[in-house]
Amino acid sequence: MKMKVELCQINTVLGDIDKNLKKIEFYIEKAKNDECDMVVFPELALTGYNLRDLVYDVSLDVNDAFLDILKEQSKNIDIVLGYSQNDKNYFFNSALYLSEGKIKLNYKKNYLPDYGMFEEGRYFSSGKSIETVDTKFGRVTILICEDMFHISAQNEALVNSTDILIVLSASPFWSDSRSIKPELWKSVCSNFAQLSGSYLFFNNRAGFEDGVGFFGNSFFLSPFGKIIKEAKMFKEEAIMCDIDLNNLKRAKSFMPVLKNEVNCNDE
Amino acid sequence: MMNKLKINCEIVAEYLIQFVQEEVQKTGIKKAVFGLSGGIDSSLVAYIAKEALGKENVYGIMMPYKKSSKESLEDAYKVVDDTGINHKVFEITDIADSYISKFDKISKLRQGNIFARTRMVTLFDHSSELGALVLGTSNKTELLLGYGTWYGDMASSVNPIGDLYKNQIYQLSRYFSLPESVITKKPSADLWVGQSDEDELGFSYDDADVILFHLYDLRYSIEEVAELGFDKNLINLIAERVRKNQFKRMPPLIAKVSKRTINIDFRYLRDWGL
Known part of the structure; x- marks a missing residue:
């Protein structure tokens, strides 16, 4: 089975949901x-x-009519995106998986960074579970940025038999004499893709907010841990990739790591 | 030890160009103006701004005082010729002298601040005249040491080089192929004849960069930096300068009266809606 995916590393207008929706x-x-x-x-x-x-x-209830237009669009294409969720006047850094006109998954970010430049922990509440959903293309898990730095979250995705891990991100650029930030992400993500034998789509935004530049450089990883395609650094761009889902069985038979996990037979 | 300050010039240059382009243009303004002294910092900003906005949208204002060094102005012209940006020479002598003449006695420091602030007035006025944002030209070393005039040369809307140590300014200047004389001359604020930054500070930029980088970027303790071979008095002196000058890196303090005080619990980015 094959699928075609577009990763859109868009720049956004801070706090203007109408413009961003357009x-x-x-x-x-x-x-x-x-x-x-x-x-x-x-x-x-x-x-x-x-x-x-x-x-x-700017936070929306998951049933807000504002999202109807996206639900409508998802009748023809599956849509994954991040938004700020208002759940009974508590706020979550959330992601939607929309398909066939419906919300298949509303995932609330579990790990909210509140160190260094980050203030997410100040404004958002954290979700309490990692969620995996059955889609037309296999089992999809969404993690949001910092989640991916937590081995426990990666482990949840692993034991949930994830076929495609989608990582949504707003990761700021930094560099030093040894490395640049994108290298960290490539290393963390390819590690997971390889060990779990799953596809991984990393979508990191572009653009600046008050001097903080999000580095873009989104990429597709094969279940063998190799980058199939990657976007430019720093610039808004959409990249497209053909995914051969038959590679999942090949990767998982080549490195059947999950087979011997004690808690993999719960399903 | 200087190796730790090495940057990937190609990627950092691309990033800074993108920064200037986006953080200027998203305000609805297409142009930028900045003070072009002919020193390495403002010269580097000229090259970044040219790439970001196009030479026709960039204005380097040369603002010499009568005692300013002629070489600085010559270097500024080299940068203008090389980049093709717009330029203007705006002498501050009569304006500054008119102010200074109101006082019988005035220290060198006060005069230096008056020059810096006269230039700030000139730049922000040209910002209004040209419809251009003011680009900052202070580097991280100066900002940390507080070696600049508050609301003078430290004033700007957007600063592409404020997170780069002096050594990293040199790396990028080589990358952008700035005129050789701009790169090799002794750094000077040129606020009085023969002024040298390093003589005035009492230490070299190389030492300051390495000490600052270890103290603040790598979070070394004073003792740990001393183990690298630096004089403890020098490290303490630098750390004290950084602490004492924190105010220069901040907006003014506001007395909290209400439940929602600007910048305390009224919290928005500049890029709000941009």
Whole structure:
């Protein structure tokens, strides 16, 4: 089975969900024209990242009519995107998996960074579980940025028999004499893809917010841990990739790591 | 030890160009203006801004005082010729002298601050005249040491080089092939004849960079930095400068009266809605 996926590492307007939605719709249209089966947007794609006090103004209930247009669009293409969720006046850094006109999954980010430059822990509440959902393309888990740095979250994705791990991100650039930030992500993600024998789509936004630059450089990883395709650094861009899902069985038979995990037979 | 400050110039340059382009243009403004002294910092900003906004949208303002060094102005012209950016020479002598003449006695430090602030007034006025944002040209070494004039040369809207140590400014200047004389001359604020940054500070930029990098980027303790072979008095002196000058890196303090005080619990980025 094959599928075609578009990763859209968009830049966003901070706190302007109307403008951001327009851009998201534009890229959905493009993905449809490109005959894609799935289109993916970054963490907090609808709102921008460092919202601070804007969290209270731009967060949406999961049933908000504002999202109807995306549900409608998802009748023809599966859509994954990040948004700021208002759940009974508590706020979550969430991601949606939309398919066949419905919300298949609303995932609340578990691990909210609150160190260094990060303030997510100040504004958002954390989700309590890693969720994996059955889709047309296999079992999909969504992790949001910092989640991926937690081995426990990766382990959940592993024992949930994930076929495709989608990592939505708003990861700031830094560099030093030894490395640049994208190298960290490539190493962490390819490690997981290889050990779990799953595809991994890393979608990191582009653009700047008050001097903080999100590095883009989104990529597709094969279940053998190799980068199949990657986007440019720093610039808004959409990249498309053909995915051969038959590689999953090959990768998982080559390195059947999950087979011997004690808790893999719960399902 | 200097190796630790090495940066990937190609990637960092691309990043800084993108930064200037986006953080200027998203405000709705297409142009940028900055003070071009002919020193290495402002010269580097000229090259970054040219790539980001196009030479026709960049304005380097040369603002010499009568005692400013002629070589600086010559170097500034080399940068203008090489980049093709717009330029203007705006002498500050009469404005600054008119102010200074109100006082019988005035220290060198006060005069230096007056020059820096006269230049700031000039830049922000040209910002309004040209419809251009003011680019900052202070580097991380100066900002940490507080070696600059508050609301003078430290004032700007957008600063592409404020997270780069002096040594990293040199690396990027080589990468952008700045004129050789700009790179090789002794760093000077040129606030009075023969001024040298390193003489005035009492230590070299190389030492300052390595000490600052270890103290703040790598979070070494004073003792750990001393073990690298630096004089403990020098490390303490530098650390004290950084602490005492924290105010220069901040907006003014506001007395909290209400439940929602600007910048305390009224918290938005500049890029709000941009």
